[in-house]
Structures are given as structure tokens and as C-alpha cells.
Amino acid sequence: MIRERAYPVEPWHVRETRLDMDVLAQSESVFALSNGHVGLRGNLDEGEPHGLPGTYLNSFYELRPLPYAEAGYGFPESGQTIVNVTNGKLIRLLVDDEPLDVRYGQLLAHERILDLRAGTLHRELHWRSPAGREVKVRSTRLVSFTQRSVAAISYEVEAVDGPLRLIVQSELVANESLPAQSKDPRVAAVLESPLQAEEELTTPDGGQLIHRTKVSGLRVAAAMEHEVHGPDHTTIESEGYQDWVRTTIGCVLQPGEKLRVVKYLTYSWSSRRSLPALRDQVGAALAGARLDGWDGLHREQRNYLDAFWDAADVLVEGDPEVQQAVRFGLFHVLQAGARAEQRPISAKGLTGPGYDGHAFWDTEMFVLPVLTYTQPSAVRSALQWRHSTLDSARERAETLNLAGAAFPWRTIEGPESSGYWPAGTAAFHIAADIADASRRYVMATGDTQFEREVGLELLVETARLWRSIGHHDRHGQFHIDGVTGPDEYTAVKNDNVYTNLMAQRNLLSAAEVVMRYRDEAFHLGVTDEEAASWRDAATSMHVPYDEELDVHQQVEGFTRLQEWDFTHTPAEKYPLLLHYPYFELYRKQVVKQADLVLAMHWRGDAFTPEQKVRNFLYYERRTVRDSSLSACTQAVLAAEVGHPELAHTYLREAALMDLHDLNENTRDGVHMASLAGAWLALVGGLGGLRDHHGELSFAPRLSSRLNRLEFSLQWRGLSLRVDVRPHQTTYSLRHGSPDDVVELRHHDQVLRVSCDEPVTVPVPPAEPSGPLPEQPPGRSPLLRLPEHVTQQ
Numbered sequence: 016m017i018r019e020r021a022y023p024v025e026p027w028h029v030r031e032t033r034l035d036m037d038v039l040a041q042s043e044s045v046f047a048l049s050n051g052h053v054g055l056r057g058n059l060d061e062g063e064p065h066g067l068p069g070t071y072l073n074s075f076y077e078l079r080p081l082p083y084a085e086a087g088y089g090f091p092e093s094g095q096t097i098v099n100v101t102n103g104k105l106i107r108l109l110v111d112d113e114p115l116d117v118r119y120g121q122l123l124a125h126e127r128i129l130d131l132r133a134g135t136l137h138r139e140l141h142w143r144s145p146a147g148r149e150v151k152v153r154s155t156r157l158v159s160f161t162q163r164s165v166a167a168i169s170y171e172v173e174a175v176d177g178p179l180r181l182i183v184q185s186e187l188v189a190n191e192s193l194p195a196q197s198k199d200p201r202v203a204a205v206l207e208s209p210l211q212a213e214e215e216l217t218t219p220d221g222g223q224l225i226h227r228t229k230v231s232g233l234r235v236a237a238a239m240e241h242e243v244h245g246p247d248h249t250t251i252e253s254e255g256y257q258d259w260v261r262t263t264i265g266c267v268l269q270p271g272e273k274l275r276v277v278k279y280l281t282y283s284w285s286s287r288r289s290l291p292a293l294r295d296q297v298g299a300a301l302a303g304a305r306l307d308g309w310d311g312l313h314r315e316q317r318n319y320l321d322a323f324w325d326a327a328d329v330l331v332e333g334d335p336e337v338q339q340a341v342r343f344g345l346f347h348v349l350q351a352g353a354r355a356e357q358r359p360i361s362a363k364g365l366t367g368p369g370y371d372g373h374a375f376w377d378t379e380m381f382v383l384p385v386l387t388y389t390q391p392s393a394v395r396s397a398l399q400w401r402h403s404t405l406d407s408a409r410e411r412a413e414t415l416n417l418a419g420a421a422f423p424w425r426t427i428e429g430p431e432s433s434g435y436w437p438a439g440t441a442a443f444h445i446a447a448d449i450a451d452a453s454r455r456y457v458m459a460t461g462d463t464q465f466e467r468e469v470g471l472e473l474l475v476e477t478a479r480l481w482r483s484i485g486h487h488d489r490h491g492q493f494h495i496d497g498v499t500g501p502d503e504y505t506a507v508k509n510d511n512v513y514t515n516l517m518a519q520r521n522l523l524s525a526a527e528v529v530m531r532y533r534d535e536a537f538h539l540g541v542t543d544e545e546a547a548s549w550r551d552a553a554t555s556m557h558v559p560y561d562e563e564l565d566v567h568q569q570v571e572g573f574t575r576l577q578e579w580d581f582t583h584t585p586a587e588k589y590p591l592l593l594h595y596p597y598f599e600l601y602r603k604q605v606v607k608q609a610d611l612v613l614a615m616h617w618r619g620d621a622f623t624p625e626q627k628v629r630n631f632l633y634y635e636r637r638t639v640r641d642s643s644l645s646a647c648t649q650a651v652l653a654a655e656v657g658h659p660e661l662a663h664t665y666l667r668e669a670a671l672m673d674l675h676d677l678n679e680n681t682r683d684g685v686h687m688a689s690l691a692g693a694w695l696a697l698v699g700g701l702g703g704l705r706d707h708h709g710e711l712s713f714a715p716r717l718s719s720r721l722n723r724l725e726f727s728l729q730w731r732g733l734s735l736r737v738d739v740r741p742h743q744t745t746y747s748l749r750h751g752s753p754d755d756v757v758e759l760r761h762h763d764q765v766l767r768v769s770c771d772e773p774v775t776v777p778v779p780p781a782e783p784s785g786p787l788p789e790q791p792p793g794r795s796p797l798l799r800l801p802e803h804v805t806q807q
Contacts, residue, residue, distance in 0.1 A: 022674060024335045029129040029343055029674070034117060040066025040682035045673060046129050046136050047347075047366035047685070048158040051355035051393070053166055053282050054365020057127070057136060060106045060154050060170065061115055066682055068191050070102045071365040073358040075284045076372065076427045077209045078230040081434040089414050089440075094432040097361075097372025098209050101189045101224050101237035103280040106170050108152065109182040113144040115152070120144045131346045132324065134160065134316040141175075149175035161315040162307075163354045164300040166280040169309055174268035183264040185278055187224050187237050190258050210235070212257035213290055221279075222253050222260035223297060225290055235284040236293040240301050242277040242309070249274070279304040323349060326727055326734060327389035329697055333721035334663070340670035341697060344690030345389070351687055352386055352393035357400045359427065360393075360687070367684025373425035373432060376445040376501075377644065379452040380617070381688035384695065387452075387459050388728040394456045395465055401449050402469045404429030405476060412480060415440075419479030422446055437506035437597070441499040443484060446477040447517035451617065454524050458709050461731045467532050475539050478525035478549045481518040485552060492557040500570065501644070502610035504591070504600040508570035510559050513614040516621050522553040558621070566633045567626065569611040579605035579637070581791040589794075590641035606634060608642035609649055616651050616699070620707040628656045628785060635788040643672050646796065647692025647700075654700035654716065657784030663718035664796035666696040677797055698726050702739060712760035713746075715739040715778060730757060735768065739778070747773035 021038070022029050022045075031042060043066050046057025056069035076095040083090060108115040117125070117140070124141040136156045143149045151173040159165040172181055190208040210226035213234070221240035227233065241262055243251055249266040266274050281300035283293050304312065327345055331338040351364030359374035360382055378397060386393045401422070407429035408420035415421055423431035424439040433439030453470040456462065485495040495518060500511035526549045529536035536546075559568035568574050588594040591605065600607075609616075611634050615627050622630070631652050640646060650665035670693035672678065673685045698704045701724055703714030717724060717739060724739040727749075735757055738745040748757060748770045756769045766774050790796075 022339075024339050026335070026338055027131050027342065029131070029339070031127040034122065034125045036064065036118075038676070039064060041673075041676050042127075043067060043069070044366045044681050044683070044685050046127060047350075047364075048134075048136055048156060048166070049350040049365040050158045050160050050163060051351055051353045051358070051360070051365070052163045053158050054350075055104055055156065055158055055166060056367065057129075058104055059117070060104065060138065060152075060168070061108060062102070062105045063116060064118055067194060067367065068099060068102060069367060070100050070104065071097055071368075071372070072100055072235065072282055072284050073355055073365060074427055075100060075228075075233055075235060076231060077206065077228045079206065081432070083434060090436075091431045091434060094371065094434065095231075095373070095427040095430075096206060097368055097427065098206075098228065099191060099193060099368070100210070100235050100282070100284075101187050101226065102191055103166065103187050103237055103239055103278075103282075104156070104168070105184075105186040105188060106154070106168065106276070106278065107184040107186070108150070108172060109184070110142075110144050110148050110150055111146060111180050112182075113146055113148070115142055115144075115150070117142065123149070129343075129346075131342050132317065132320055133313070134158075134320050134346075135313070148177065148179055150179065150181075151175060155313075157312065157316050158350075159304075159312055159316060160319040160353055162300065162303055162312070163356070164281045164283055164297065165304045165312070166282075167304060167309060167312050168278040168280070169275065170278065171273055171275045172268070173273045174270050177270055179268050181266055181268055181274055183274065183276055185239065185241060185262045185264070185276065187222065187239055187260045188258065189224055189226050189237075210258075214294065215255045215257055215260060216294075217253040217255040217260055219253060220251060221262055221301075222255050223294060224255075224258070224260055225293060231286075233284055233286050234288070234290065234293055235282070236297045238281045238297040238301055240279045240305060242279075242305075243275075244277075245274040246272055277309045323390065326729055328727065329694065330723065330725040331697065331721065332723035334667070337667060337670050337693070337697075340674055341693045343674065344670060344693045345385070347685055348382055348385055348687060348691050348694075349390060349393075351382065352397060353390065355393065355400070356396050357403060358396075359400055360397050361427070362687055363684030364687050367682070369680065369683030370425065371432070372427055374427070375425050376442070376448045377688035379445070379448040380613075381644065381647070381691045381695065383452045384455065385691045387456050388698075388730070389694075391456065391460050391462075391729055394452070395460075395462065398449070398453050398456060398465075398473070399469055402473055405472065409476065412483075417480055418483035419481075420446070420476035421480060422449060422477075437499055437601075438503040441497065441507050442501075442503075443480070443495075443498050444500060444511070444514040444517055446480050447514065447521040450474050450477045450521040450524060451517060454520070455706060458706065459730060466528065467535055471528050471532050471535055472539060474521065474525040474528050475536065475541055478522050479545075481522055482545075482548055482552055485518070487552075487555065491555055493552045493555045494557050500610045501613050502569065502606050502608055503642075504605055504607040505570055505573065505610070506597070506601050508573075510557050510571040512558055512567055512569060512611050513618075515556050515558055516614050516618040519553045519556040519621075520618065522549040526550045526553075564633070566629050567611055567622075569606070569634070573604065576602060576604045579603045579791075581605075581794075584792075586793050589639060591639060592641060604637050606638040608640065608645035609634075609638060609652075612638070612652050613648045615655075616648055619655070619705060624656075627652065631656045632786065632788050635790060637791065639791055639794050640668075643669075643678055643686045643689040644692070646672075647689065647696045650692075650696035651700040653788070654703070655714070657782055658788060659701060659716055659718040659781075660720075661788060661796070662696065662700045663720060666693065666700065668797045669693050669696055697724060698728075702726060702737060704728075710760060711735075711757070713737060713744070714762050715744050716781060717741055733757060735759075741778070743775055743777050745773055745775040
């Protein structure tokens with residue numbers, strides 16, 4: 016775990032003031048740069064030491080066998096694993112023949128800064144070699160948001176205490192040695208050196224490598240060029256072999272003199288394009304990068320982020336750690352989706368190999384809601400990717416003897432890659448999650464073209480799935496049996512409330528959208544009778560309720576299950592799934608992550624305020640948060656049911672998940688859903704945002720430690736700004752015409768907000784919040800607000 020305050024608290028930077036080898040892999044994830052297409056882990060320039068090398072391209076994967084103790088009908092036969100592609104980050108430095116390696120000699124100073132406004136990773140170090148020669152190195156790295164295939168590094172060396180002979184070796188390296196990624200020898204064999212060389216080219220100032228994966232047959236090209244600014248008689252030459260190309264730069268520096276090398280990197284991959292086409296593509300991208308130059312790329316990056324932060328920034332006064340963390344989270348969420356362009360947004364983005372690089376339901380229910388209101392073009396692209404995988408989803412449904420489309424629990428390209436049914440394929444709620452993300456995007460943007468061309472078919476095929484999974488009983492109630500909801504400790508059960516309510520909305524939304532696009536629906540084979548059957552199923556959807564306890568049941572019969580013995584469960588036995596058999600977890604009242612509580616967030620219109628209070632108290636005592644997806648949802652509902660202080664502590668856990676490595680697995684990549692969850696906890700929790708039935712509503716109420724929360728939402732081409740203070744809230748519109756108006760609800764009051772007339776209204780006093788919710792013993796929120804942190 017990264018010890019507390021490893022990074023100084025600053026509003027716009029994540030700064031590392033010393034190099035800690037014990038958490039090198041974690042910092043590589045934190046300092047990763049990406050644009051949704053190319054991802055570079057925050058490895059040191061010289062490549063060693065490293066925790067986990069990583070250079071990734073969105074959806075570039077290798078196929079691998081899925082091991083089973085026994086085969087079963089419908090089990091996926093192969094999985095997909097993201098590949099560490101050609102590493103172009105490497106810049107090695109030799110000082111009078113001594114390689115710069117921070118493990119040798121003396122590291123006099125070392126600092127790295129992730130600049131959230133500039134979109135760069137800056138590094139400065141002062142090193143004394145074992146022979147006593149000193150150099151200062153400054154490097155700045157970026158992955159361009161404006162030129163999708165381009166990354167660049169500015170690398171500068173200064174002689175400190177005497178003339179120095181410097182050799183810089185800038186490289187492209189394929190098939191790097193990596194730590195073992197699987198204990199299965201078959202999988203390990205596939206992932207070891209997965210790239211086969213196809214072509215190597217060198218030029219005086221750079222070169223190219225083109226490789227192909229052995230099994231999936233994907234082709235990748237990487238290229239580099241250099242601009243060199245140094246003293247007279249600086250030399251430059253290149254050489255190459257099948258798995259590496261190296262450009263070597265040599266010079267002699269006098270004290271105070273500098274050598275500066277600008278390295279341009281470009282990447283491209285395809286499953287279809289020819290080798291010459293990829294070669295030309297990376298060459299053209301290099302030409303574009305050279306045309307703009309380092310200064311141009313740096314300027315474009317800043318301009319892009321200025322526009323993003325103007326639309327998306329969240330201002331938090333009173334908790335500087337959360338202020339830093341929510342911006343860090345928004346930055347990584349943007350990096351994951353900005354230029355994905357009809358490719359998935361995975362659970363780790365492009366920051367590490369965790370979960371094999373797969374996308375899950377996290378994307379639609381945590382990441383896309385944030386991007387819907389901050390960067391909606393990325394949402395359109397992510398849902399277009401889901402739409403492009405419909406054929407695979409239809410085939411999967413047919414294999415399972417179902418209609419419609421059964422989207423995979425985890426995937427890169429589209430086929431199911433989960434080898435575990437109870438907590439994988441049985442979690443059919445992903446279909447409704449995708450449908451809801453589509454509904455929300457159209458509601459927030461008014462993008463009817465997308466709704467007609469993409470959203471309609473997604474809603475139709477998912478509605479067909481629910482109609483074929485579910486059934487009416489003899490009393491006419493509609494049931495969805497044998498599924499797993501968000502809580503993976505309660506698997507393969509009947510009538511999961513979250514699943515049923517999200518499916519209900521899915522069915523109703525599909526019935527509504529086919530009425531708007533009758534011709535297109537006809538071409539999809541939708542009849543009036545089929546649409547009516549969707550409405551009928553939705554209207555009669557069963558939602559389990561325990562009349563005796565007066566709470567909803569997470570699944571049918573949940574409240575009669577045996578209680579988990581929390582008192583005698585020691586702290587070292589968490590997470591439970593690593594220490595207890597699933598059989599024991601499945602049949603007791605213990606909740607891995609918010610499930611029924613998540614239903615109250617996204618389908619809050621299906622519960623009364625009184626039910627929410629009782630449900631939250633009941634499930635709070637049974638939720639152990641063995642998943643990073645839980646804290647943000649518990650924050651949202653804690654705020655809604657009158658516990659803003661508890662909401663604040665859960666907010667801190669979600670926001671600081673990676674900056675503090677709370678789950679001790681940040682080394683494998685950042686937790687994209689938890690980072691998005693910090694925004695959800697602030698805006699949906701303390702800001703009270705809800706978007707049921709196409710209406711924006713807010714019920715803001717701050718915790719006692721905050722004196723201001725300000726955020727912006729993109730709503731149908733306008734920018735709505737919400738400024739929450741302890742006793743009042745101001746709503747204003749920007750970037751619109753005087754005639755533009757947004758109608759919204761503030762608590763129980765309907766407001767009309769225009770560009771000319773901001774509206775300031777009081778925040779109603781808090782109602783009595785009732786008893787303080789209790790967590791299982793030892794499972795209270797991880798990071799409370801330190802006593803010494805004062806309001807800004």
C-alpha cells in the first residue's frame with residue numbers, strides 16, 4: 016500500500032518528491048498517460064528499474080486458452096488478454112560509459128509531476144555516477160489528445176561539474192520480458208513473446224517495427240523519429256533488428272551545456288490492413304507530429320484540456336485531498352475514453368494489465384454517466400463499440416437458448432471471456448446497464464441520430480433478451496430467475512431487485528423508442544405485439560419485499576438467509592472471496608458490493624423515501640466492500656437518506672482508492688470505476704443529481720466539513736453550472752443564447768434557468784436523519800477526514 020500522503024496535496028498536480036522502490040509499480044499506474052487509443056505506463060525513461068513495463072493499444076490483444084477443470088456446454092473456449100506492445104518510452108543515458116541507473120551511484124534529487132492541466136508527466140533528477148560525475152535530467156512525456164496515434168518525449172541532459180561524454184540510446188523494443196501473468200503454463204506460453212516480427216526499418220534519426228500476434232493475428236506498427244539539439248559535433252545514427260530499433264546520439268557537454276532530444280512516437284494496429292498500409296499510417300502520423308513540433312503538441316494538449324476542464328471541473332472547498340483526487344480521477348477517466356473511438360473503455364483503462372484489459376459493466380454504470388455530462392462524444396463512441404459487437408452478443412444468446420443479445424460479462428473484442436458462470440455470464444444485468452447508458456446519453460444530448468442508428472437496436476435486442484429470460488407466473492407476475500446481480504457474493508438467485516428494476520426500465524424504454532422510429536423498428540422485425548409484451552413484462556415485474564422486516568430483499572429470500580458471523584471474521588480474512596468458499600458466501604447474508612443500494616441510486620424512482628432509509632440501514636450492516644465499486648454508491652445513498660458525514664467518508668475512500676492504493680492492487684492499473692465514482696459521490700451524492708424520466712433534479716446538501724461544491728454538466732449543448740453552498744445553491748447557464756432555458760428541479764421546487772438569469776435558491780434544512788448506519792465490525796469507511804485538515 017502507498018503510505019498516506021505519498022503525494023503532496025496540490026489542486027492540479029500529483030507530485031512524487033522522492034523515488035520509492037517499494038511502490039514503483041503503483042506509481043507507474045498513477046503516472047500513466049493515455050488518450051484512449053495509446054497508453055503508456057509511468058515507467059522511468061531508462062526502463063529500469065521497473066515494477067511492470069507497459070505500453071498498450073486499445074483492443075490489441077492475444078487469444079489464450081481458458082482453463083476448466085471440466086468442460087461444459089456454452090463455456091467460452093478462449094479468452095483475450097491485452098498485449099504489452101512495442102515499448103517506445105525507452106531512453107537510456109550513459110555518462111562517461113556509466114549507465115544512468117538510479118539503483119547505482121547516488122540519486123541526489125528525483126521528482127515526477129503529473130500535470131492535470133497540461134496533460135504531461137514531467138520528471139527531474141540529479142544523479143551522481145559511481146565515478147562521481149553529475150548530471151541533471153529533465154524529461155516531459157505526453158500522449159496527444161489531438162493526434163490520436165502520437166506520443167512524444169522531450170529529454171534534456173545538463174552537465175553539472177565538468178566535461179562529460181554522453182551517449183543517449185533511444186529505442187523501440189518489442190517482446191519485453193514481463194513478470195509472470197498467469198500460473199497456467201498454457202497461458203504463460205501464449206503471453207511470452209506474443210509478437211512475431213514482420214518488418215524492421217531504420218532511418219538516420221529513427222525507425223519502425225512491425226509485428227503480428229501469433230494467435231489473434233493482429234498487426235501492430237510502431238515508429239520513432241528524433242529532433243536533436245546539442246553542441247557541435249553531436250552524432251546520431253540508428254540500427255535495428257527484428258525486435259528492436261535503436262537511435263544512438265553522442266556528444267561531449269561542457270559544464271552548464273545541455274543536450275535536448277525530442278522523441279516522436281506513433282502507433283497503429285489493425286486486424287485487416289496490410290503491412291504497407293500500417294507502415295504508411297505510422298509514417299504519416301510521424302509527419303504530422305513533426306509538422307507541429309514539440310511546442311505545437313504541447314500547446315494543443317493544453318488547449319484541449321483547458322476546454323475539458325472548463326466543461327468538467329469540480330471545485331471542492333474544505334477537503335483538499337478530495338479536490339486533488341476528483342481531478343485526478345476525471346483526468347484518468349478522460350484518458351480512458353477521449354480517443355477510444357469505437358473501442359471499449361476497460362476497467363483499468365490503458366494504465367495496466369489488470370483484468371486482462373477487459374471491459375465490464377463498470378463502463379456503463381460508473382464511467383459513462385460521468386462522461387455523459389462532461390465529455391459526451393466519448394460516450395457516443397463507447398456505445399457505438401457495444402453496438403458493433405451485437406453479432407457476438409446475438410450468437411451468445413443463441414448458444415444460451417435465449418433471444419436478443421447476451422452481452423459478455425468481460426471482453427475486449429466482443430466474445431465472452433469469462434470462464435466463471437456464477438459471477439460472470441449469470442450477471443445478465445449488463446444488458447440493462449448498456450441500455451440505460453444509451454437512454455441516458457440520448458436524454459442528456461438530444462442526439463436523435465444516435466438513438467435511431469444505434470440506441471434503437473441496442474434497446475430492442477436487450478428487451479428481447481429480458482423477455483426470453485423472464486417468465487410470468489400463474490399470478491401474472493414477471494420473474495427473472497437464476498441470475499447474479501452486482502453483488503457477486505449472492506450468485507445465481509431469483510429476482511434480483513437491481514436486475515429486475517433495470518430490466519423494467521430497459522423494456523419500457525425499448526417500447527417507447529420503437530414508437531418513435533416505426534420504420535426502423537419494422538426493419539428490426541419488431542411488431543406491435545412484441546412491444547406490447549415488453550410493456551406487459553415491465554408492468555408486472557416482481558420486486559421482492561419482506562413485509563415483516565419492511566425492507567426490500569436484494570434477491571428473493573435474501574432476508575431469510577443465515578447471517579454472516581462478522582464478529583468472528585478477522586480483518587486479515589478480507590476480502591472474503593480469498594479466504595472462504597463461494598458455497599459459504601452464496602448462502603449467507605453478506606454483500607460484497609452495493610447491490611440493492613445501487614438499485615436505489617439508478618432506479619430511485621421505484622422506491623419511497625421511507626423505503627430508502629430502511630433499506631440503507633439494513634444493507635449497510637451487511638456490506639463488506641470487498642470491491643472498489645461499492646464506496647461511491649454508498650456515498651450517494653448515504654447523502655440522500657440524510658447522512659452527509661458518512662457520505663463524505665465513503666467519498667474519500669472512492670476518491671483516494673489509487674492515490675493511497677487502498678486495495679493494494681493499483682500496481683495492475685488504476686480503478687477506473689472508483690475514480691469515476693468520486694465524481695458520482697460528489698455530484699450525485701452531496702450534489703443530489705438524479706436524471707429519472709428525462710428530468711434533471713438536484714437535492715444538494717453538503718457535509719459539515721465542506722463549504723462549497725461547484726460543478727458543471729453538459730446538457731443538450733449547454734453548460735449548466737451548479738454552485739452549492741451550505742445554505743444556498745446557484746444554478747447558471749453558460750455558452751448559450753439569451754433564449755436558452757433549462758428546466759430543473761431543486762429539492763421539490765421547479766426552476767427555469769437561463770443564460771441571462773442565474774437562479775439562487777435556499778437549501779432546505781436537513782430532516783432528522785434517524786439512527787446512524789452501522790457497518791460490519793471492522794468494515795467502516797477506510798479514510799475519514801483528518802482532524803488537521805481545515806476548510807480552504
